[in-house]
Structure formats: C-alpha cells, structure tokens
Amino acid sequence: MGLTGLEIFKHLPKTNCKECGFPTCLAFAMALASGKTSLDLCPYVTEEGKAALESASAPPIKLVKVGTGDHVLELGDETELFRHDKRFFHPTGVAVLISDTGDAAAEAAAFNELEFDRVGLHYVTDVVAVKCDSGDGAKFKAAVEAVAGKTEKAMILLCEDPALMEGAAAAVASRKPLLYAATADNYEKMVEIAKANECPLAVRGADLEKTAELVDKIVALDYKELVLDSGARETSQVLADLTQFRRGAIKKFRAFGYPSITFTTGEDPLDEIVQAGVFLSKYASIVVLKTAKQEHLLPLLSWRQNLYTDPQKPIAVEPGLYEVGEVNADSPVYCTTNFSLTYFIVEGEVENSRVPSYILSVDTGGISVLTAYADNKFSGEIIAKAMKEAGLEEKVNHKSIVLPGHVAVLQGALEEESGGWKVMVGPREAAGIPKFAKENFA
C-alpha cells in the first residue's frame, strides 16, 4: 500500500533545495509516491524521516525468495484479501516431503519429474522439503545433499535441532533453502545459522500470539527473511490463523508481514489434497504435502493455477489453425474463438468425437463466442479473414466449416464473406460436438 505524495512530503525537509533534481520538496514527494524516483536522492532527509517512510511504504507482506536461478520461488508480496479486488500475485509453493530415513535421492529424482501439461499450460511442483527424522546430523546432511544433487528446484530443510541443521544448511547454502524452523527454544541459534548461510528462516510459534512475539524477537536480532507458521495443524484453526496473518499484514501489523507455510495432516492422500486446497485458497504461501502422486497433485496444481490468474485478463490461446488427431484433406473444420476456456472445451469435445478435425481459433482478443459476437469481434468477415490467413483452402478439399450454434445468425454472412464455403451450424454447447460429428462426419 503506497503512501500519497502529501504523506511523504511531511517527512521531507521542506527546504526546496533542488539538489534532488526536482524544483520543490512537494514535487519530489509526488514523484516518490508514483515510484518515479528514489529517496536516496534527498541528502537532507533525517534518519527518522527515512525510517518512517521506509516502514510506511514497505509492502504489507515482504517478498521472500527461496531457491536460486531459474527455480527461485517468490513468496509473499500480496496485497489483497480477495482475488476479485485486484489479483493474487505469487502462487502458493507446493512442496513434497521427503524423509532422510528413506531413499532421498530416488524420491527427489521422482519429485523432479512432477510436471504436468494440461490445456496448454505447464504446471510444476516447486519445492522439496527434506525432513530430519533420523535424528542423525550426518544422515540428514547426506540426504539433503542427495536431494540437491537430483533437483534444482527450491528446498526446505525441516529440523529443529540447530546442531543438526547447521551442517545440512551449510552444505546446500548456495541453494538458499528455507530453514524450518525457529521456535521459542532454538531461535537464537537458528537465526545465527540463517544469517551465516543467508537463508530464509521459518518461524513457528505455539499459537498466533506466540508467533507474533517470536517474530519480534527475531527482528530484534536484525533478521527479516522470515516465513510464518502459527503452529496450528487443525484445518479450521489453520484457516483462521492464515486469515489473521493476511488481515494483520494488510493492516500493517508488522509481525505478520511475511509469507506463511502450512502442513497437511491427513493420513489419506485424498484428504490431504482437500485440506491443502483450503490452505491454498486462503492465503498460504507454501503447503507441504506427503503425497507425490500425479493423480493427487494435478487437481491441486490446477486449482492454484486458476486461483492465481489475473481476473482482469482473459486467458487466450494463440489464434490459428489447430489439428486434433491425424487430420487429412477430408477432415472437418470447426471454428471458435481464442478464449482459452472456450477453445479447450471445444478441443476436448472434438477429441471425444474421435473424428480427426481442424479447429480454427479466431482472434477475438481472448473473449468467448457470445461476448465476441456482441462486440463484433466474431463476425462473418473476421472468421473469413482468419480462414484465409490459416490457408484453409489448401489444407482441406471440401470447403465446409462448422460454426458454433450460438452464432447461427452468422451463417449467411460467413458464406458470403468466405466466397462460397458451406457453413454448417454446429451445436450451441461444445458438449454436443460428439453427437454432431457422429451424425455428420462418421
């Protein structure tokens, strides 16, 4: 939440010395408010003024980074309670748990392969959490190193004994793992380790209040790369605590101005996914899962993708001619818009029809059939132009195309504009495509 120019102005020297390059302090304040300049340019602002401005203009939730390189996981820096107010920015990191008592290297290799493709999007798990169950520092360190050797994705090290954490953290410090966790009993040592290795540190309190107190103590030790865990594990209490973290942060309760981490407790992996879904819906920055099966992760990663889309922006696919199955010159041609939802539903149903076909995705700026029609972005002329650009004439030998049933009224116009193509009116809903294909193309 940014400050207004006037709020900033109050903390400036008000001498209009011009050394910052602006004619007046007020002009400088206005430029600061819109992010066009930096406070460093003012040589006379007092330390108190600087501190006040920095704390007031800091984002409500600090951006904390875990991991390095292409696999850095950015957490926090959120500003909203509801996605419809603006959007959520940094998708929840989905972590898979690996124990140091099992075959960590094999599990990490399997984890690294957990990537999914659906509806033209690519989903990945982001973090691997290595847990010290052995109580043996050498074993933990070996497991952590083995995991680091098998995946370049971000890591979390789970171990509350600083003596065991120290060696493991140092071994993979260059990978910037999240260290879990500082508690009331070990925080001084944990902060030392985090500082020495420049790693982010998770903070777990016994409850919400104790977590806030612990954060204050750690901040007093001058460490702020933090991730919060209120200690709650019951689904309902975690939901309440995550809500308090987010609301508190937005109201500038500083102790809660950090990303959060949650753990599932469900024994059955299906329970786990539903529980993780609740945390993901309501603000968790990381959820740590025990299951690593594709059929369990795909639904959760899909929900994350959906929740974190920008509500202002329709999601579009690249316009053009798509092939479904082994097409040839006799294959039917469907047309639709390039709104991704519409396109992928049509694609799914064309696939279900088991008749290899072309789909012409017409550029409507990523909006749906009826909206585009109403907006004159899906007209006979525009579809005909797209047909020409896609070179349909050379691809098929039948000169016929299927129009979505909802815009049957375009039939005449399209026949005319396309120069005599036969325009068939398809079903209104994509679900009718298999039946339509059976009747017309089987």
Added chain:
Amino acid sequence: MALEIQRERYRSKVGQVVLGATKEEGGTRSHTVTVGGESTLPFLHFEGEMPHRPVIALEITDMVPEWNPCFGEYYDDVFEDTAAWAKKCVDEYGADLVQIRLQSADPDLQDRSPEECAATVKKVLETVGVPLIVIGCGKAEKDNLIYPVVAEAAAGENLLLGVAEVENYKAITSSCMANLHNVIALSPIDINICKQLNILIAEMSMVMNGRIIIDPCMSALGYGIEYTYSIMERARLGALQGDRMLSMPMIGNIGHEVWRTKEANTPVEDAPGWGERAERAVLWEATTAMAFLQAGLDILVMRHPRAAALVRKNIDELMQDNSY
C-alpha cells in the same frame, strides 16, 4: 506491537431457507434441512455465526444415465429404480439431500409426461425421508409443463425446485407459490443478472420471501472455476453488507460439471502424465467442491460417493471452532 485479532463486523447475514416438511408441518419428511444464516465468511467462527453446516446432496436421474462406467460399482443395482437409487444415496452414502433430475422427460430422450414425472417424485418421497431437490430435463418448454404437475403432486413437501432463469422464471415460480416450494434461481456467472432474477421472483409474490436459493452457475476445476468462485465471493460479501437481493443461500451442481471434464474421464493410458484416473477424478470433484465451500456454497450437489465423503470430512473439520 500487541497482537490484535482482526474481526470484521458485517451489517447483515445470509437468509435462512428451510427445505422439506415433516408430518406436523404438512409434509412427510423425517426431518427438515435448514441452510444459510451465516453472519461471516465461510468457517470464520472467530468472528461470526455459521448456524447451519453446508449440506451435500447426491444427484440421481430418473433414467439410466450415460455416466462414466466407474459409477457402476456404486449404482449398478439401482440405476433403473429411481426410488431405490435415492434410498441407496441416503442409507449407504450419507446424502443430506437427494436431487432428482427428470431427464427422461426430455422430448429427445423418452419424452415422459409430467404425470409420469410426478409419479417418480412421489415414489421417491415415499421411499426416503430426506428433503428433495427436483430439477427439470433442461428443455424449458417441456419443463414448464412439468413444474405445475410435480409441484402439486408434492404439495406440502417443501421441495427445492429448479431451475428458474431470467428468460424463464414465471411457470416455476407460480408452481412454487401455489404449493409452497422453494425455487433455484440460476444466473450465468453474473452478479447483476443474479440480483435481477431474485427481484423478479420476489416481485411475483411475498410468499417467495425466504424461498429462493441462488445457483451462481457452476464451473469445474480447470474450466472457469475461478469466475464462479469470485462471483460467489462477491455475492456473499454483498449479502453480509446488507444487499437483500444477494442474501440467499447458494447451491451448486458440482458433479454435473466435473464429470464432463477430460480430467475426470480420460484413462491414464491416454494421458500418461496425469496419473491414475480413479483418484484423479474423485479429487477433481472434491477439489471443485472444496473451493466452492471456501466461497460460501451452502448446498453441494455431488455425484461420486467417495468425493462426497471427502468433502463431508472437510466440512466436519472446518466446522470446528476456531475462535480466539
């Protein structure tokens, strides 16, 4: 700085709707089900009331449906007997409500008469004790003939009847008014149309006050769920802030949407990167339901018994007190 628990104080709450009627109330249900009444966002017990837990209806149809073969394991013995199917949903799979879709009335399918539909509903009413949701075949012209007959045959039972839409709400609303049933008001993921339809129905009669359930139009996980989710969050915030035309409880046909998706139906052989179909499909339905619970859904209409069980457990957990 000392910790201050952040509690929102809303001006208003969601209205309550009672479904079903017992003998004393003029019906034959063994009990009634009340939904709504929330004075805060879902499951935030620390700042408000959620007097009635969200309920799960299992969906059935009055003819053998073309569902994924995996449902055979659960329903093969009852697919052809709607009443026995309803009973199995309640007795074995713990459904709070049963929703019957009068699919057979579709002129392109069996074109069954309104009287036959009413007889099916009567038979189900005689067989199970839970309140019923009854929805038409989806073809407005035919449905408008069915509503009055079914509503009259089930007079006194306080059904939830659906669906009313802006283009077609009068026949169903009059049927509900005349026989004291509740109506599902369906709007296409649009908060203004949602309000408009509620106003239109409420204007027809005072009787409909407290008898409307909003269907914001479901979408499945991966297929536009976020649009519905945000509309629901906005509608619920509107209700809590005192907008009476958004203050009705919400219903969603989750199973119907989810089981049309590729992810619920494609075997692993055809989608090797997606994992085994069976649990993927169950989770596709349960995850969709989980998300809508977080957006304020009161009545979840589901299809897979295992998904319903997962969601029931999630509701159990979420209904635990979390006050500070």
